[in-house]
């Protein structure tokens with residue numbers, strides 16, 4: 607039987623995961639299907655259970671379901687536990703396992719661009735993706751790590767879960783910073799991301815977790831208008847997928863070629 611994989615989210619039609627996993631499969635001579643599954647807000651748990659009941663082998667989970675995927679799992683990896691959010695699910699020995707590969711994906715891609723130790727880092731946004739990258743960034747020994755969170759309840763939970771970070775509202779942040787990471791869903795939602803000009807004048811390296819084929823994302827354009835070096839999250843997307851592929855298939859695919867192919871689309 608051909609192994610079945612999928613990504614669930616809402617929205618999810620934009621996902622490049624099917625393309626990436628099929629490229630990895632071709633490279634490693636695996637035969638599999640990988641589909642996108644649009645899931646309604648109140649149907650996530652039911653859809654996950656049905657997927658694995660119907661012999662699904664592995665599931666990626668994207669916004670806004672990462673915390674719910676974590677809550678569903680009966681076994682979680684150490685890094686997933688720290689994140690409190692999951693993007694990769696599979697079943698082993700009748701247990702639902704969860705991991706979070708966003709953090710390692712980001713670090714692997716950032717290593718292409720900058721040296722991480724001793725950096726003053728600002729993360730804007732406090733959703734599932736932000737939770738997945740905080741611990742791996744702390745492990746890289748930054749000088750400081752500040753998270754901008756506009757929701758007071760979420761800020762309280764973040765301070766509890768990650769005592770080594772600073773948590774602030776955007777208006778309270780002044781910098782300077784060496785690295786700014788946009789972890790908001792503003793561009794997907796078509797909303798403005800109000801990052802004050804003051805934090806960009808010291809020309810920090812800017813990284814947008816969001817990505818767009820053919821076009822720079824709004825945050826990358828904004829950062830470049832201040833002459834900051836800036837990249838989008840396509841590299842992270844490929845790296846986090848490679849880690850999920852490794853978890854499911856036990857083989858680590860090469861990422862550079864896949865990333866180059868996506869940049870040419």
Ligand code: NDP
Nearest residue numbers: 669731732733734735757790791792797815816839842843
């Ligand atoms: P979530 O929906 O879980 O969280 C989004 C966060 O963004 C929330 O904290 C939300 O605040 C905040 N936010 C949304 N709009 C604005 C705005 N206009 N101004 C300030 N804050 C805002 O999404 P994820 O964390 O899963 O994903 C975030 C982004 O990261 C998405 O663009 C996603 O595509 C990208 N991503 C990329 C990956 C990659 O591999 N490149 C991997 C994972 C995610 P509030 O809670 O108050 O609404």
